[in-house]
Amino acid sequence: MSVSRALIIGGGISGPVAATALHKAGIDARVYEAYPGPAYGIGSALALAPNGMAALEIVGAANAVREIAAPVSRSSASIGAKTIPMPQLTGVEPLQVVERPDLHRVLHDTAVAAGVPFEYNRRLVDVEEHAGGVTAHFADGSTATGDVLIGADGIRSTVRALVDPTAPGPxxxxxxxxxxxxxxxxxxxxxxxxxxxxxxxxxxxxxxxxxxxxxxxxxxxxxxxxxxxxxxxxxxxxxxxxxxxxxxxxxxxxxxxxxxxxxxxxxxxxxxMPPVPRWHGGRLALTGDAVHAPSNTSGQGASLAIESAIELARCLRDIEDPATAFTTYEALRRPRVEAVAARVARINNTKAAGPIARRVMQAVMPVMFKAMNPEKAFGAEQRFRIPWDEPVRPARMGSAA
Incomplete structure (x- = not known):
């Protein structure tokens, strides 16, 4: 049975993007948010990489984000008295640095303009799966029923615990x-x-x-x-x-x-977020920070969340069976997000380096940056583009889709 209605839990970044992409794919989607209104005022600035901005083009939000963002085309590393220019990719859009509350507003407004309804004060407490689909139960006693439920509810995801009670936390x-x-x-x-x-x-x-x-x-x-x-x-x-x-x-x-x-x-x-063993179960699936949240050092957290939300919508558009769609989605996304997490894992250890480590970094980093090939280091990350108009072929984990 093909999916005609999706329940989206979480109204931050990946939730509104998933809902907008699903609407674009011809699937009715509604967002349920635990807060009493759009999640304004949460967090500080974040950067959207070129791949994230390209993904936002698909849902029609990129230009609105550029209007509120500060473009950053160059970067340097500063260690002691040394400031070292960092290698940059050529031919890509600058990083777009935006305040998180402003990004939430743009993504919310884009979704609403596309016809996506939002419901607030809806804190998920349980999910019931049945032959006709899935029913979400909220703390205020209300319920909602759809064909699938997507957990876009952040790093402390309720849906993740429902998919797998033994799943690791952040x-x-x-x-x-x-x-x-x-x-x-x-x-x-x-x-x-x-x-x-x-x-x-x-x-x-x-x-x-x-x-x-x-x-x-x-x-x-x-x-x-x-x-x-x-x-x-x-x-x-x-x-x-x-x-x-x-x-x-x-x-x-x-x-x-x-x-x-x-x-x-x-x-x-x-x-x-450590690697999450189960990205989906039954009619439930996870996206965004609920399933992958690399270090802020990566510069890719929000961009990967946006990508995954759109790829999930693309899979549900083209694959009738939800379980197969979710498996295909995971096969498309897990290798990419875990590769980014692995790239930056070592960097976190340098953020509070001691005096000896700092002296080593001062000596090594100029040589390392000079030898770095930016195309090899992060070209695949930043040049990635979602082929929205291409049909998705069902896949198993470990195979291409």
Whole structure:
């Protein structure tokens, strides 16, 4: 039986994209979000890679994202007194750096304009599968029935636990994330991003078109804090810790000193998702951060989530049996997302490098960057394009689709 109606759990990034792509594929899709409204105000800035922007073209959201984003075409690594230009791909769109709440708004509005309905205050608690499809049960007592249910409900996915109660949860990287955009006398062209390895902690900064400087901090923190717990700590207290942590770094100390409590955004604990054994089960499937969430170092988290949402819709469009569609979707996506996760896994260990490791990095990184072939390193990641107009052939895991 072909799929005619899909229930999408989660209204952040992958949920609205999946719903819009499904609608484009001729499948009715409705988004159910636990929050009382569109997920505005959650998180700080993120980067969309060229492959992510190409995927957004398919659902008609790319131009709206470009209007609110800051393009970044160059990047450097800063270690101590050395700032080293990083190799760049040629012939691809710049990174588009956008505030997460703004991206949520654009993706929500694009979905609504395409005819996708959203329902809020719908926190999923259980799912019942039956001969006619699947019924979602929400905390307020309401229900919804469709042919399939797609979990786009983030790194702490309820749907993932329903698909596989033994599935691993997210791995805490022992860092808390922060972001701010400030007026600061830091020289940074508006199209350049700098990855800085400070004496005690890693940070990143880039120039904004209006002359301000945006920056993000990865603060080492052994104790896990939920987003609610991290935001319960007064911003003034976090600022004191950040200023102490970056006191010996330039321009880290200037960025921290220029940041006010009102400007500081606490983005919470940093995680990665270990490989998830089961991407789907019965009439349920996972997409986005619910099934793959590489380190923020990858620069691919949001882009991969967008790609997977669209590929899932493409599989459900072309393959009548949902189980076969889900298996094909996993065969298409798992090798790609796990390859990205593997590429960046080693980098996380350098974010809080000690003094000896920092000296080694200062010596090795210029040589490494000079020898790097950007096409070989990340050309396949950034040049990837979803062949939306091509039909999907059913596949098994380990085979091409």
């Amino acid at each position: 791995k805490f990287l022992r860092m808390i994330g922060f972001g701010a955009t400030v007026d600061c006398d830091v020289e940074c062209p508006p199209d350049t991003m700098v990855f800085a390895f400070g004496k005690r902690a890693y940070y990143i900064y880039w120039g904004m078109p209006d002359g301000r400087v945006a920056w993000g901090a990865n603060l080492p923190h052994e104790q896990y804090l939920s987003l609610t717990e991290a935001r319960a700590v007064p911003a003034e207290q976090w600022l004191r810790i950040l200023r102490e942590t970056y006191a010996d770094d330039d321009p880290g100390h200037r960025l921290a000193q220029a940041t006010t409590a009102d400007q500081l955004v606490t983005t919470g604990a940093l995680h990665i």
